[in-house]
Amino acid sequence: MIQLYQGDSREIAKDLIAPGSVDLIFTDPPYAKKYHYLYQWLGQEAERALKPDGFLFAYTGPYWKHEIMTMLGRYLDYFYDFVLVHGDTSILWQRKIVSGYKSILCYKQKGRKSKPYMNVLGKFSSSEQDKRFHSWGQSAFEARYYIDCFTKEGDLVVDYFLGSGTTAEVCKRLNRNFIGIENDAETFKIAQARLTGALGPREKGRQIELLPEEGEISKGRSHQGVG
């Protein structure tokens, strides 16, 4: 079942999500420094909500990664830094770096020896971010890949920062149960429309990209070597 809620995750998550009930948190909080308190909350919430062998996946950029890892590490054990390489680059002017990647940081419950269901790529060559529905929208390719590797059908996946519903759409297609929370009313409406298929032909037509040909996935597999 796919369940979407509008509200502040920090206020409503405890009522919606039972302790120790979540197989995978896959989420994309706002990265900017002024929102770092959300990662702090996310670490604490993941410790509460994840099953003993559940995982947290949280997107972050390279700029503040150290701070984010320090926060998450208070509540969880580090598992891996999955690196997403996109075709485009951006300039971090403060450090004079031309960056071409972002991370999905992966954490597990403290002291557990949790593992994914299959061997997993540490580096993923994804398509561009998907800006059709949200100015910060992520591509569904990596979400589909990692959710498939870390969960099985019927598992519960949660996204506390739903945005336009990329994670929800992937979970619907992969037959995962899903709870998504978004606090912005307009963004929430877009996520709902996306999930119910109430979008125009242009957007609907492109959703087929979510299930790429085998060649697309193995394109990602062919890039090895991030350690």
Ligand SMILES: C[S@@+](CC[C@H](N)C(=O)[O-])C[C@H]1O[C@@H](n2cnc3c(N)ncnc32)[C@H](O)[C@@H]1O
């Ligand atoms: C980076 S965007 C997520 C984009 C998403 N990955 C996508 O593909 O569309 C982060 C989202 O979190 C939402 N948000 C910020 N604070 C929140 C909170 N406390 N509770 C729920 N949602 C929140 C923002 O409105 C924004 O839509």
